[in-house]
Amino acid sequence: MVRWYADLPAVRARQVTADAVWLVLVTASVLLGRAVNGAVSALAAPARGFTGGARDLERQLDGAGENAADLPLVGDELAGPLQRAADGAASLAAAGQQQVDAVTQLATVLGLASAAVPVVLVTLLRLVPRRRWQRRADETRRLLRTPGGEELLALRALHTRSPAELLGVHPEPVLAWRRGDPAAVRALADLQLRAVGLRRRPAPGDAAP
Incomplete structure (x- = not known):
């Protein structure tokens, strides 16, 4: 049977306190990671606005090109420039989306790193002495028998x-x-x-x- 806590109340109280501190630090690390993720993600807001505007412009130019194509005589001459302008707007929207994707990916990586690194460190700092104590306690019990x-x-x-x-x-x-x-x-x-x-x-x- 795995022994998690000491028999003596004073020692057990210290162990429980250390576990509570570990839990608080882990929670704080997760909240830090979320905060970093949100802060970096906010940097993509201008690119998102730009991308949305470019897509709206593309749709409007596409619609205008289709309407112009129905005009007699000059329809083809008007539809061609409008379609090229729509294609340019689509290229701008794609570039803006790439910027959004890059910032979102960076936010994810930084958020995970900001949470994972402290969690791993505090967990190791807690588990190593806890495991050492467990081995010592088990060895002492076996020796007594x-x-x-x-x-x-x-x-x-x-x-x-x-x-x-x-x-x-x-x-x-x-x-x-x-x-x-x-x-x-x-x-x-x-x-x-x-x-x-x-x-x-x-x-x-x-x-x-």
Whole structure:
């Protein structure tokens, strides 16, 4: 079973707070990406207006050319220039649409980058220590269940915990561990468990308190 949070309330509270900070940062990154996308997309507004105007002009010139073609005698002479002007307007509309597409693509790329880069960074900064803690907690639990594991946890506490913590467990913690004092060994092992944020769980055969 994957262990997500520590047993001790103080350690678990720090983990939950760190998760909440991560969630806030991810949300802020997504909002930043959307804001960047909107700001860059707004730069395409003039090109969109130009494209729309060119298309309207193309339609009007096409209509005028078709009407002129119906006129007797001079219809062909009038329709030709109008059709060429309509083709020119279509070319301008196509150029404007290319500009709109380029800005829209840039807005998408910048928006995604503005959101994805911070999200990846804060997620890595959160997942790496969380995964390290999970491995440490699982290893500590497995060690406690192995023969001699409690003594090894007690020895680890002697090497890693502060003198004040050790003296709070026993006035002579090293000598007590060397003698194999069961109460001192258990207390030292529990000290190491608490350092990881865990507490001793009763064995399946233990009577309920």
